[in-house]
Amino acid sequence: xxxxLEALSHSSTPTPCSPSADGAPALPVLVRSYIRHxxxxxxxxxxxxxxxxxxxxxxxxxxxxxxxxxxxxxHQRRLTRSALTYAKENLLSSPPRIRNCRSFDxxxxxxxxxxxxxxxxxxxxxxxTSIRVGAHLNLWPEQVYLHAGAxxxxxxxxxxGGVSRVKPRDMPVAIQELKPHEIxxxxxxxxxxLAKLRTGGTGSQVE
Numbered sequence: 001x002x003x004x005l006e007a008l009s010h011s012s013t014p015t016p017c018s019p020s021a022d023g024a025p026a027l028p029v030l031v032r033s034y035i036r037h038x039x040x041x042x043x044x045x046x047x048x049x050x051x052x053x054x055x056x057x058x059x060x061x062x063x064x065x066x067x068x069x070x071x072x073x074x075h076q077r078r079l080t081r082s083a084l085t086y087a088k089e090n091l092l093s094s095p096p097r098i099r100n101c102r103s104f105d106x107x108x109x110x111x112x113x114x115x116x117x118x119x120x121x122x123x124x125x126x127x128x129t130s131i132r133v134g135a136h137l138n139l140w141p142e143q144v145y146l147h148a149g150a151x152x153x154x155x156x157x158x159x160x161g162g163v164s165r166v167k168p169r170d171m172p173v174a175i176q177e178l179k180p181h182e183i184x185x186x187x188x189x190x191x192x193x194l195a196k197l198r199t200g201g202t203g204s205q206v207e
Contacts, residue, residue: 058136153187
């Protein structure tokens with residue numbers, strides 16, 4: 001494992017916390033569940049892109065959203081092959097500019113600009129492609145990027161639905177031990193549970 005992903009994968013275990021009185025899990029319990037069950041899956045995916053033999057290979061594989069088995073990655077399963085092919089062609093024309101990116105935000109902007117006119121490719125595709133290529137380049141987000149399910153999760157925590165990025169320090173304390181890209185993943189996966197904490201009549205508060 002590279003120093004980048006090794007550092008990103010290190011985190012302390014959350015303090016155990018009991019479910020609320022009616023059985024709904026409290027926020028630290030959800031974070032612990034993410035670390036135990038979901039973080040390893042994200043880490044494996046990003047490690048695959050990190051270890052691809054060249055930037056061109058990483059860009060092509062990310063553009064067509066293929067996993068280590070050659071299968072379509074879940075978030076992009078409904079996108080058309082033609083849209084992904086156009087994206088691949090556009091992104092493969094940009095390796096020098098991609099290689100020159102010095103931050104995740106710069107990479108994200110470049111990917112967005114490269115595919116923004118391709119029908120069907122929205123902000124989730126831009127983020128997922130950026131995070132996968134970023135893993136290869138050891139470029140990681142410093143903020144939490146919100147889109148699709150992650151935005152719903154953030155809204156359940158009280159953030160405006162129109163917000164596109166959030167600073168990790170503005171998240172509830174229980175979530176702050178996660179890295180920004182892990183927080184994005186957590187918000188997407190646990191959006192329904194977070195909504196129950198906020199509006200489900202559980203008596204729990206997000207702290």
